[in-house]
Amino acid sequence: MQPKLAAKVRCSDKEIGEITKVIVDPLSLQVSYVVIRQLGTDQIERQVPISEVQEISEKEVRLRGSSEEFGRFPTLDRGQYVTTKEIEIAHLEDHLHVEPGEVLVPLPGLEQDVPRRTFFTNMTHAIGMLIALPLVFPVLKYVMKPMYAPFDNQWFPVGNVRKIKKEDTGVQFKFKRKFKEAFMPVQNIEKNVWVVKASPELSKSVYDGKEKKFYDHKGDLVWVNKPNFPYIAYSGKCPHLGCGYKWRKIRKLPEPIFLCPCHLSFYDAAGKVLDGPAPRPLDVLPIQVNSAGEIKVIDVEYKAGVKQQVRVL
Ligand code: FES
Incomplete structure (x- = not known):
């Protein structure tokens, strides 16, 4: 016979409480402990091994020891158990006939040991990734x-x-460039650069007497613009958000400027920002001019909208 929930519990000398729960061994599906609420206390529940139960009748459960010995059984640590409503145990009802009430099952060791459980979860993920990687x-x-x-x-x-025709004046040059955007087919797009024949003052304003170096994606040097070279090429894209800009005479300003109409960034002939949201000066490009006066540039592109030049193309 199995202990009934709410059954009275008696020790050898007196009644000491009632059964509030039973704890089941999930492997054998047998009751391994009875949980007894101590008489006169609402809270104290002690768990008593089933081996300490001497007799089970319809009316009561009788323990082997005295009430004094009962007081030495441990109180229930509820956090170590789950109810069989929370986790389903197959065929439990075939073995257990305890109704109504709470049937507890000890938490598996892995559930109590979170670091170990995390370890096994991570290991499972790692193995899955290793299999999926190829x-x-x-x-x-x-x-x-x-x-x-x-x-x-x-x-x-x-x-x-x-x-x-004139020093320190922006002149636009257009050219075609084959371009392949990610997985799109190759397109022949029109691009432009602005070239200025720089006075010594303008060159100084751009280069500050230093060489301008250009690097490839591995960090290898590709080209150096010398600070005394009289021609300066600027990328045709505004460093703010990449719009095209123009060389314009503005009524209030004494000299023409580069004007980006998108968000009204103004740059002087040296590419310095005079006004507007542009985060950096116009981007200087690698330039060379041969003896016949033909201009060649490398169409370097930098990330728009950021202060530093970050090459992207
Ligand atoms: S893109 Fe030129 S100012 Fe915004």
Whole structure:
């Protein structure tokens, strides 16, 4: 016979409480402890091994020892158990006939030991990743390839210096460039640069007497603009958000300026920001001019909207 919940519990000398719960061994599906609420206390519940139960009748459960010995059984640590409503135990009801009330099952060791459980969870994930990696890697490599493509350092002929009639004046040169955006087909797009024939003052304002160096994606030096070279090329993209800009005479200003109409950034002929949201000066490009006056540039592109030059193309 199994102990009934709410059954009275008696020791050898007197009644000491009633059964409030039973604890079941999840492997054998047998009752391993009875939980007894001590008479006269609402809170104190002691767990008593089933081996200490001497007799179970319809009316009561009788323990082997005295009430004094009963007081030495440990109180129930509720956190160590879950109810069978919380976790389902197969075939439990075939073995247990304790109704109504709470049937407890000890928490498995792994559940109590969170670091160990985390370890096993992580290990399962790691094994899963190891298995999946050979399958996922080629796809990732294909998708991420455009992000790691080397920069294009080819020189583009853009025009002849004969087009430039005046010092310190912006002159636009257009050219075509084959361009492939990620997985789109190759397109032939029109681009432009602004070239200025720089006076010594303007060169100083741009270079401050220092060489301007350009690097590839590995950090290798690609080109150096000398500070005394008389021609300066600027990327045709505004460093704010990449719009095209113009060389314009503004009524209130004595000299023409570069004006980006998108958000009204103003730059002087040296590319310095005079006004507006632009975070940095115009981007100077690698430039060379041959003996026939043909201008070539490398169409370097930098990230828009940031203070520092971060090369992206
Ligand atoms: S893109 Fe030129 S000011 Fe915003």
